Amino acid sequence: MTIEDQFQRWWSAYPNRKGKGDAMKAFKTASKLASLEEMLDGITRYVANKPDWQAYKYPGSWLRGQHWADEWEPQQSRVSRPGESTTQHRQREILMMQYRNARDEGNATEAARLRALIG
Numbered sequence: 792m793t794i795e796d797q798f799q800r801w802w803s804a805y806p807n808r809k810g811k812g813d814a815m816k817a818f819k820t821a822s823k824l825a826s827l828e829e830m831l832d833g834i835t836r837y838v839a840n841k842p843d844w845q846a847y848k849y850p851g852s853w854l855r856g857q858h859w860a861d862e863w864e865p866q867q868s869r870v871s872r873p874g875e876s877t878t879q880h881r882q883r884e885i886l887m888m889q890y891r892n893a894r895d896e897g898n899a900t901e902a903a904r905l906r907a908l909i910g
Contacts, residue, residue, distance in 0.1 A: 794819060797827045804834050807847035814850035821854040833859025840864075842888075844881045864891075883909060 792800075798818045802808060821830065840863035841847065848858065864887075875883070890905035 792827075794822060797822065801827060801830055801834075802850070804831055805850050805853070806834075806838055807849060810849050810851050814854065817851040817854035821857070821859075824857065825859055830854075830859045833861065836863060837861065842881075842884050844884065 798815055801818060802811065802814065805814075825833075837853070837858060848856070853859075872880075872883075886905055886909050890902055890909060893901040893905060
């Protein structure tokens with residue numbers, strides 16, 4: 792299968808098909824780092840786990856960021872709490888994202904503050 796055929800297969804699986812030329816250039820570089828199957832599996836995980844409030848990344852950005860290798864939080868952390876509105880759920884999701892960023896950056900004070908807000 793040629794690189795163009797592989798790209799077409801990847802392109803048809805990606806949910807936000809914008810910037811095709813940029814994506815093709817990024818795909819050629821990414822294909823040296825990961826197989827087509829790894830990238831397709833990454834798309835599947837991305838679509839299944841991306842929060843509803845978050846827009847899909849542009850394809851070239853997704854490839855350059857090597858997002859096929861992203862690790863996602865377990866699905867149960869994304870479930871609404873009983874009696875929680877959609878807005879409250881989304882606000883909690885944003886707080887969770889900020890908490891994870893603070894934790895990953897080693898900012899224990901901010902992580903603790905955000906964790907207390909999450910409940």
